[in-house]
Amino acid sequence: MASNHAPYLHVRVADTIRHLIEDSTLKTGDKVPSVRSMSRQAGVSISTVLQAYANLEADGVVVARPQSGYFVSPLAASNIRVPDRIFCSELTPRPAPAFNLWGSIYESATNDDILPLGLANPKSELLPVKGLARAVRQVLNESPEKCTQYSFPPGEIALRRQIAAQYYLRNQDVHPDDIVITSGCTESILLSLKATARPGDVIAVESPMYFVLLRIVKSLGMTLVEIESDPVTGLSIDALARALDSIKIAAVICIPNFSNPNGTLMPDEKKRRLVELLASNDIPLIEDDIYADLYFGDARPSSCRDFSVNDNILSCSSFSKTLAPGFRIGWVLPGKYREQVIQHKRLTSAATTTLSQLAIAQFMQSGAHQRHLRVLRQTFKQQVFMLREAIARYFPKGTRISNPKGGFVLWVQLPAGLDTDLLAERAMQEKISIVPGRMFSASGQYANFLRLCTGFLWSEEAEQGVKRLGEMIDEALCQGQNPPLS
Amino acid sequence: MASNHAPYLHVRVADTIRHLIEDSTLKTGDKVPSVRSMSRQAGVSISTVLQAYANLEADGVVVARPQSGYFVSPLAASNIRVPDRIFCSELTPRPAPAFNLWGSIYESATNDDILPLGLANPKSELLPVKGLARAVRQVLNESPEKCTQYSFPPGEIALRRQIAAQYYLRNQDVHPDDIVITSGCTESILLSLKATARPGDVIAVESPMYFVLLRIVKSLGMTLVEIESDPVTGLSIDALARALDSIKIAAVICIPNFSNPNGTLMPDEKKRRLVELLASNDIPLIEDDIYADLYFGDARPSSCRDFSVNDNILSCSSFSKTLAPGFRIGWVLPGKYREQVIQHKRLTSAATTTLSQLAIAQFMQSGAHQRHLRVLRQTFKQQVFMLREAIARYFPKGTRISNPKGGFVLWVQLPAGLDTDLLAERAMQEKISIVPGRMFSASGQYANFLRLCTGFLWSEEAEQGVKRLGEMIDEALCQGQNPPLS
Numbered sequence: 008m009a010s011n012h013a014p015y016l017h018v019r020v021a022d023t024i025r026h027l028i029e030d031s032t033l034k035t036g037d038k039v040p041s042v043r044s045m046s047r048q049a050g051v052s053i054s055t056v057l058q059a060y061a062n063l064e065a066d067g068v069v070v071a072r073p074q075s076g077y078f079v080s081p082l083a084a085s086n087i088r089v090p091d092r093i094f095c096s097e098l099t100p101r102p103a104p105a106f107n108l109w110g111s112i113y114e115s116a117t118n119d120d121i122l123p124l125g126l127a128n129p130k131s132e133l134l135p136v137k138g139l140a141r142a143v144r145q146v147l148n149e150s151p152e153k154c155t156q157y158s159f160p161p162g163e164i165a166l167r168r169q170i171a172a173q174y175y176l177r178n179q180d181v182h183p184d185d186i187v188i189t190s191g192c193t194e195s196i197l198l199s200l201k202a203t204a205r206p207g208d209v210i211a212v213e214s215p216m217y218f219v220l221l222r223i224v225k226s227l228g229m230t231l232v233e234i235e236s237d238p239v240t241g242l243s244i245d246a247l248a249r250a251l252d253s254i255k256i257a258a259v260i261c262i263p264n265f266s267n268p269n270g271t272l273m274p275d276e277k278k279r280r281l282v283e284l285l286a287s288n289d290i291p292l293i294e295d296d297i298y299a300d301l302y303f304g305d306a307r308p309s310s311c312r313d314f315s316v317n318d319n320i321l322s323c324s325s326f327s328k329t330l331a332p333g334f335r336i337g338w339v340l341p342g343k344y345r346e347q348v349i350q351h352k353r354l355t356s357a358a359t360t361t362l363s364q365l366a367i368a369q370f371m372q373s374g375a376h377q378r379h380l381r382v383l384r385q386t387f388k389q390q391v392f393m394l395r396e397a398i399a400r401y402f403p404k405g406t407r408i409s410n411p412k413g414g415f416v417l418w419v420q421l422p423a424g425l426d427t428d429l430l431a432e433r434a435m436q437e438k439i440s441i442v443p444g445r446m447f448s449a450s451g452q453y454a455n456f457l458r459l460c461t462g463f464l465w466s467e468e469a470e471q472g473v474k475r476l477g478e479m480i481d482e483a484l485c486q487g488q489n490p491p492l493s
Numbered sequence: 494m495a496s497n498h499a500p501y502l503h504v505r506v507a508d509t510i511r512h513l514i515e516d517s518t519l520k521t522g523d524k525v526p527s528v529r530s531m532s533r534q535a536g537v538s539i540s541t542v543l544q545a546y547a548n549l550e551a552d553g554v555v556v557a558r559p560q561s562g563y564f565v566s567p568l569a570a571s572n573i574r575v576p577d578r579i580f581c582s583e584l585t586p587r588p589a590p591a592f593n594l595w596g597s598i599y600e601s602a603t604n605d606d607i608l609p610l611g612l613a614n615p616k617s618e619l620l621p622v623k624g625l626a627r628a629v630r631q632v633l634n635e636s637p638e639k640c641t642q643y644s645f646p647p648g649e650i651a652l653r654r655q656i657a658a659q660y661y662l663r664n665q666d667v668h669p670d671d672i673v674i675t676s677g678c679t680e681s682i683l684l685s686l687k688a689t690a691r692p693g694d695v696i697a698v699e700s701p702m703y704f705v706l707l708r709i710v711k712s713l714g715m716t717l718v719e720i721e722s723d724p725v726t727g728l729s730i731d732a733l734a735r736a737l738d739s740i741k742i743a744a745v746i747c748i749p750n751f752s753n754p755n756g757t758l759m760p761d762e763k764k765r766r767l768v769e770l771l772a773s774n775d776i777p778l779i780e781d782d783i784y785a786d787l788y789f790g791d792a793r794p795s796s797c798r799d800f801s802v803n804d805n806i807l808s809c810s811s812f813s814k815t816l817a818p819g820f821r822i823g824w825v826l827p828g829k830y831r832e833q834v835i836q837h838k839r840l841t842s843a844a845t846t847t848l849s850q851l852a853i854a855q856f857m858q859s860g861a862h863q864r865h866l867r868v869l870r871q872t873f874k875q876q877v878f879m880l881r882e883a884i885a886r887y888f889p890k891g892t893r894i895s896n897p898k899g900g901f902v903l904w905v906q907l908p909a910g911l912d913t914d915l916l917a918e919r920a921m922q923e924k925i926s927i928v929p930g931r932m933f934s935a936s937g938q939y940a941n942f943l944r945l946c947t948g949f950l951w952s953e954e955a956e957q958g959v960k961r962l963g964e965m966i967d968e969a970l971c972q973g974q975n976p977p978l979s
Contacts, residue, residue: 113645113839131638140637143848144630151626152617155817159599190676190821193843206692206714223840228692228714331641333847335676353599354709357679360846361819362629 016051018385020059023049025068025392028079029410039069039077067396089238090269090407090420093214093452115440122472123463125431125440127267127416128332130463133386135370135379139331142369146362154362160352161345162188162338163364169371170338177307187339187348188359191332192297195323195339197223198355200258202347203291203321204229208257211250213242215418215447215456217267220260220295231449232256238409241271244280251288258291264308265298268447268458269418270411275309282314291344294322297337298414300329300380303388308413318342326367328414329380334363387415390461397470398459401477403484417459425483427457433479439472502537504871506545509535511554511878514565515896525555525563553882575724576755576893576906579700579938601926608958609949611917611926613753613902614818616949619872621856621865625817628855632848640848646838647831648674648824649850655857656824663793673825673834674845677818678783681809681825683709684841686744688833689777689807690715694743697736699728701904701933701942703753706746706781717935718742724895727757730766737774744777750794751784754933754944755904756897761795768800777830780808783823784900786815786866789874794899804828812853814900815866820849873901876947883956884945887963889970903945911969913943919965925958 023045027033040048045056060077063069069077115123123130147154161167167183174181189195204210206228212221214233224231232254234247242261250256261281263273273281285292294311302308312322321344325337336359341348352358370376394417398408407420421427427443434441444456463469509531513519526534528542535542546563549555555563601609609616633640647653653669660667675681690696692714698707700719710717718740720733728747736742747767749759759767771778780797788794798808807830811823822845827834838844856862880903884894893906907913913929920927930942949955 109836109839113643116643116645128643131641134641136637136641139641140633143633143640147626147629151622153819154629155617155620155622155625155819157599157602157614157813157818159602190842190846191844193839194841197841201712219840219843226687226837226840327643327843332643333639333641333844335842335844335846350595351712353595353679354705354712355680355683356676356821356842357705357813358677358818358821360676360821360849362848363846 015385016055017059017062018389020045020049020051020056021063021068022388024059024063028068033079035079037079038075039079041076067400068392088407089409090418090456092238093235111435112440112442120438121435122439122469124459124461124469124472124476125442126462127328127458127460128462129328129383129415132464133383133462134331135375138373138375138379139334139366139370142366142373143362146365146369150365154365156361157358158188158361158364159358160187160349162186162359163361163368165368165372166336166364167338169368172371179310179313181340185340185345187341187345187352188364189325189337189339189352190335190356190359191327191337192295192323192325193219193223193337194352194355195321195325195337196220196260196293196295197227198348198351199291199293199321199323199339199341199344200224200227200229200260201351201355202341202344203293204257209254211247211254211256211259212449213261213266214449215268215444215453216260216449217262217295218442218446221447221449224260225449229257233449233452234259236266236269236271238269239271240277241266241269241273242277242281244277244284247281248284251284251290256290258293259285260293260295261311262295262298263311264296265301265411265414265416267295267298267414267416268409268442268456270409270414270416272308272412273311275314278309278311279314282311282316282320286316286319289317289319291342292320294320296322296324297328298416299324301384301387301415302413303384303391304412312340312342315342321348329383330367330370330376334367335360336363336367384413387413387461390465391415391417393465394459394461394469394473397473398477401474403477403480415461417461419457419459421455421457421480422484423455425455425480427453427455430457430476430479430483433483434476437475437479439476441476501871502541503545503548504875506531506535506537506542507549507554508874510545510549514554519565521565523565524561525565527562553886554878574893575895576904576942578724579721597921598926598928606924607921608925608955610945610947610955610958610962611928612948613814613944613946614948615814615869615901618950619869619948620817621861624859624861624865625820625852625856628852628859629848631855632851636851640851642847643844644674644847644850645844646673646835648672648845649847649854651854651858652822652850653824655854658857665796665799667826671826671831673827673831673838674850675811675823675825675838676821676842676845677813677823678781678809678811679705679709679823680838680841681807681811681823682706682746682779682781683713684834684837685777685779685807685809685825685827685830686710686713686715686746687837687841688827688830689779690743695740696744696746697733697740697742698746698935699748699752700935701754701930701939702746702935703748703781704928704932707933707935710746711935715743719935719938720745722752722755722757724755725757726763727752727755727759728763728767730763730770733767734770737770737776742776744779745771746779746781747797748781748784749797750782751787751897751900751902753781753784753900753902754895754928754942756895756900756902758794758898759797761800764795764797765800768797768802768806772802772805775803775805777828778806780806782808782810783814784902785810787870787873787901788899789870789877790898798826798828801828807834815869816853816856816862820853821846822849822853870899873899873947876951877901877903879951880945880947880955880959883959884963887960889963889966901947903947905943905945907941907943907966908970909941911941911966913939913941916943916962916965916969919969920962923961925962927962 115121444453930939
């Protein structure tokens with residue numbers, strides 16, 4: 008795995024240029040530093056800079072002009088605006104809309120004929136397949152009997168220790184007994200809801216919100232109220248406070264770090280305000296923190312739980328975005344709801360697969376986990392940049408794209424009037440999977456939005472897929488196939 | 494694994510004697526056929542008969558008298574009556590009672606200091622540990638990438654094909670697409686309930702009923718009505734018909750084969766009546782068929798699904814009682830509720846562990862599965878006999894014990910007035926796990942019942958544990974520590 012370390016130098020150089028463009032220090036058409044001066048500034052070899060610039064050119068960030076050097080591409084995504092803030096004018100609880108393309112999103116996970124732009128899962132080419140297989144073999148050799156036996160909640164102590172150690176690394180005092188292992192983050196959220204609310208209760212969610220979570224709430228006979236979200240900083244605390252004044256809310260679900268779908272990152276100060284608001288109202292916060300480890304910056308962002316004052320936060324996560332979705336291992340820090348979460352786990356899946364738990368514990372203990380995460384973050388950072396570039400290049404003028412600082416999900420706003428339900432159906436006819444915006448609303452909002460993901464290794468085929476989506480959007484706009492603005 | 498086949502002859506001989514005792518052809522004190530005559534009758538060698546009789550003696554079924562031969566032991570369980578039929582006089586839905594020893598039952602699964610008489614799980618000494626480990630390694634070698642990836646519902650086709658083949662072997666026409674893989678039978682039942690009923694609905698269950706299923710119903714905000722059960726043939730169809738006349742029932746849960754806890758086996762004619770009654774009322778039947786493969790007789794009993802007339806049965810099972818509870822693999826044949834079950838599976842655990850699914854498919858394909866089941870059935874048959882004998886020997890006169898024809902669970906009725914909640918607490922102080930009867934009722938019935946299981950390899954220690962339980966019961970009866978009969 009020499010590739011774990013070798014690419015860092017040229018990636019770092021390319022990132023410097025990207026940051027200068029994002030900061031608007033370098034604007035469209037500006038000349039980027041010469042190869043020679045960059046080599047001197049960055050203290051790296053000429054060939055490293057050439058490699059970095061070649062990659063940037065391939066990504067469409069810069070263009071080379073013969074005899075003159077490299078210039079910021081007019082297609083660089085720096086001028087693309089993030090999506091609008093959509094006001095959730097109605098606070099009345101509503102049922103979530105039905106959706107008939109759901110099966111096709113999942114199909115794209117296993118059907119290689121489909122371009123999985125709709126799927127927020129890492130494909131195996133981005134995952135430490137060999138390391139995990141080695142860990143499984145080692146566990147099988149050491150304790151084959153144990154693998155056949157139940158691992159009842161809270162789950163394997165070896166894995167809980169490794170997870171606690173991750174929190175410890177960022178100065179969070181988490182004891183292994185504070186952790187309950189689950190069969191993935193979906194189950195973590197389900198158990199958290201069951202532990203804190205009952206059928207008929209109202210659950211407040213930031214909007215837009217990951218469609219599975221909306222539907223879990225509905226499946227439990229609970230109702231939803233959508234709280235609007237700032238396109239950069241996430242859930243509006245003011246809007247939530249207003250909702251609390253007018254509706255009895257049993258729990259709040261929020262994705263503070265690199266929210267799915269809109270990629271927002273809640274600043275620490277806002278996290279603190281959110282936690283305090285809910286603590287003073289004695290309302291539990293269910294935090295979906297599954298993307299937090301996939302940050303593009305220097306350090307992992309805080310979780311809301313870090314600011315907890317009364318143990319009233321259930322912080323949910325999993326290894327499905329970073330290690331192996333097929334292993335089905337997640338966890339929850341349930342705070343004061345530990346006993347309720349454990350009881351409901353017994354009534355949901357009884358226990359979590361033993362071998363998966365032990366293998367991930369083994370993999371983490373070997374140190375391979377941190378190395379893998381470092382590489383994966385760089386990969387996603389580059390891929391999100393490339394997907395964003397491709398959208399900017401091929402989608403109509405006026406398209407807005409989220410600019411997340413982590414994860415691998417983009418939230419795209421198309422011209423008003425365009426119906427992405429129709430677009431998703433049309434795209435699936437050509438084996439391209441996308442998720443239409445309405446999926447992320449409990450009240451049919453976001454009809455002209457869509458979610459695109461890059462959980463696979465970026466390729467010319469993906470580029471062509473985005474291009475083809477752009478053509479479909481153009482056709483829809485020209486032919487007026489979409490319903491008029493309501 | 495020579496032991497797979499060699500023991501059959503002497504086991505068959507011993508079974509013949511056991512049957513003669515059960516039929517009351519041979520009574521306490523009667524002489525059993527001489528070794529020579531049995532050898533001739535059964536067409537086996539003298540040494541095989543000697544081995545059979547020695548085992549029977551070790552099990553307490555016969556006693557040897559020097560120069561005279563073997564005689565039916567006064568302790569043989571043939572005269573022990575099965576528990577009473579308890580009439581569920583009230584049809585009013587009630588909440589399930591709380592229970593505070595639940596954690597300790599689960600603890601006995603992993604804590605080797607506890608004698609797990611309460612745990613209805615096979616321990617690894619009874620499971621094909623090596624064969625499963627080999628299957629896991631083979632899958633890892635052949636498709637390591639696939640193991641990291643989601644296996645969305647309905648689940649891996651390789652496994653669904655193997656399961657369908659099992660049904661095919663007993664002339665049931667099941668297509669792989671009729672099967673949805675789950676994370677164990679608990680999830681199968683949960684999904685079946687979610688697919689057929691909503692919060693507030695009433696679910697009818699046979700009584701006594703496996704405590705986890707009672708609590709799943711409650712956790713979904715549904716209410717329970719208990720239908721009485723015949724101690725030999727299971728759920729009373731007449732009582733169910735009366736309930737249907739007076740209450741609107743959304744679904745019925747039944748364990749027709751070797752019911753947990755009372756071991757009943759519903760005859761085919763009764764299964765047919767049950768299916769027809771529910772079909773004519775258009776009420777779905779949720780069938781927990783998890784013990785069916787563990788029959789002691791010549792053939793697997795039918796499932797209610799075999800008699801289906803309108804596709805309104807959800808038949809649930811898993812590999813947790815036969816292969817490896819820790820692998821967390823079950824399935825459901827959801828009939829016409831397939832789409833709903835798949836939708837709810839996405840909202841419960843998203844997917845089932847890929848490696849577990851592929852490994853079990855591999856294990857089944859190798860033929861090892863059928864061989865393993867043959868051995869396991871014999872083992873459980875012997876062990877249930879031995880546990881029953883030990884209870885008969887050490888528990889007070891008047892104790893009644895179920896006499897199941899499959900599985901590894903016994904339902905024990907103690908003298909009226911004895912409180913098994915107290916007994917369970919006392920037993921746990923001495924590291925013996927049992928499950929008190931009230932756990933199996935939604936309305937606090939069965940206070941003088943308990944469930945005992947033999948999912949571990951029978952041992953002198955287990956014998957001593959049962960003896961100690963008997964002493965505790967005697968103490969409780971003598972000291973009048975129990976509340977008076979209500």
